Amino acid sequence: MTWETHHEFAAQTYVVTRADLVRYAGASGDFNPIHWSDRVAISVGLPGVVAHGMYTLALASRALTSWVQDPARVVSFGGRFTKPVVVPDDDEGTEVVVSGRVTSLDDGIATIGLTVTNRGQKVLAKTEATVRC
């Protein structure tokens, strides 16, 4: 697979509902109640239940994997958690949008910068992957 610098990948949109957070809590082992109890989330100053940062980062990794196809080519991947994704208690949930582009190419390694937004605001910062071309 070869890309040019500044290559833009197709943005991916994922819907997040409360049921997704419950499922992720079980699969990951992170049962922090701010991810399933409005009472606890509000008591620590949040507007309500928020997604696990690692769930949002996993959605970004899902987009990355759809772009690079083979996960074995990924050398590194990560991001900083800057804003919580508030997930309402309804059937519609909220949308997380992941876009990405190649920011540099160096000696067979592509650096991909990802932008992850919810309700028009960035929720992760410095989200970046390095991938073998």
Add this chain to the structure above:
Amino acid sequence: MPLDQALAGRTFASTPPYTVSVEKIAEFTTAIGADTSQGAEVAPLTFPIVVAFRAMAALLTDPEVGIELHNVVHGDQRFAQTRPIRAGDEITATLTVDSLRSAAGMDMIGTRTEIASVTGEHLGTAHATLVHRGGGK
């Protein structure tokens, strides 16, 4: 109370061996909404958090360290991948506190968790910054 600076450089006990099953990979993959129609032999990129999280518990629950769990926020997370984790791997995670900085009532704890198979093959490294409120002053 800020955390004791002696925490920096400390390595905690490795987690007990964790056998990765096809079922566990399928559960995690489904939980992040990804496709399992091609099977679940290879774990998603962020799957190492399952064992890294267990390694983190050794740090967060150690009474001598004195971290108040409800005051901890996950600041950032990064994975360096040597190879993807696959079904059948038997893995352990070992956490080291790489850095500790206390300022303005916060402890910034830089952690590095090495993930390896029980046969000694290095699989990857998970880096996390944990922000502990209630430190400083």
